[in-house]
Amino acid sequence: MTSAHSCALATSLVVSLCFGLPMATAQPLSPVPRDVVQFSATATVEARQDQLSVTLRSTREGSDPLGVQEQLKAQLEAALVVARANAQPGAMEVRSGNFSLYPRAGRDGRISAWQGSAELVLSGRDFERIAATTGRIQGLTVAAVVFGLSGELRERLEQQAQAQAIERFRARAGEIARGFGFGSYTLREVGINSQEQGGMVRPRVMALEARSSAAEAPLPLEAGQAQVQVTVSGSVQLK
Known part of the structure; x- marks a missing residue:
């Protein structure tokens, strides 16, 4: 093969390779706002604020977990009887809250007692009804008061x-x-x-002390803005 023929062959090869490559397409630049x-x-x-939620709580402690549980159930059922008698849709809704039972360990690491708690929640727009019902419920103390919309x-x-x-x-x-x-x-x-x-x-929450079970006084309440x-x-x- 002559040098001229080799040069021509090489030239044709380069051209074919160039035509075989895809051509890059220019992307239009987005205009700067x-x-x-x-x-x-x-x-x-x-x-x-026109909405109120009051949480009532009962706590019990003892060596027998089943005994503590039964005490809490009895306390909650009695409270529900009083609350349901005064319930009214929209004005005051009644529901049970948290119910927990857990062991307490002594210095030796063994279980020395069982402690439990049960909650009852009264919520609605009728503040006077909720306050009066709270005063009638015995054995449960006010754990929290939350106002809202x-x-x-x-x-x-x-x-x-x-x-x-x-x-x-x-x-x-x-x-x-x-x-x-x-x-x-x-x-x-x-x-x-x-x-x-x-x-x-950012709810307005107040922790209140236990009330006298004999007083049956309405819970003092004042809503905010x-x-x-x-x-x-x-x-x-x-x-």
């Missing part, structure tokens, strides 16, 4: 706060556009977040 502003607006609506009230407050937050967001967007010398704006993206303060997010806060955050395109 310009004249885009990010900010947020918040609105808060306040209302008096009912689902209906919270939803209504959230709608009010959301409408205010959206209006504030729109007003601020217009102010920002005019401040930068633009005539208007368009909404690019938006997010809405809500939370309750003073209610279920709760806030529903809505924040609208997002970005707008200035035009």
